[in-house]
Amino acid sequence: MSARTSHRATPEHTHPDDVPVQTALTALADPVRLTLVRDLAASADWSRTCGSFDVPVGKAALSHHFAVLRQAGLVEQRDEGPRRVDRLRRAEFSARFPGPLELVLRQD
Numbered sequence: 001m002s003a004r005t006s007h008r009a010t011p012e013h014t015h016p017d018d019v020p021v022q023t024a025l026t027a028l029a030d031p032v033r034l035t036l037v038r039d040l041a042a043s044a045d046w047s048r049t050c051g052s053f054d055v056p057v058g059k060a061a062l063s064h065h066f067a068v069l070r071q072a073g074l075v076e077q078r079d080e081g082p083r084r085v086d087r088l089r090r091a092e093f094s095a096r097f098p099g100p101l102e103l104v105l106r107q108d
Helices: 021-029 031-041 059-071 090-096 100-105
Strands: 075-080 083-088
Touching (some): 031 059, 031 083, 031 100, 059 075
């Protein structure tokens, strides 16, 4: 019997070291993804579930946005029982790409 408690596949993550700069910048350019990143930056690691974000998209589109953020090395996700929780990979991403994340997190 499987130890996995969810019907969902485990999320795949790309380490920021393996991300081309264009992929990173494209991920940060979308307004919905920018909202997700800013909200995660303002939250403690692993404290936000995917459904806790106030964004104007449905579940399928939200899943797509999180997939783009994972592929860009910006977000890490894990399942905790029936919930999927998130964290911003701020240190890892900033080590690979110094500057862009800090710029988009500024609230000028």
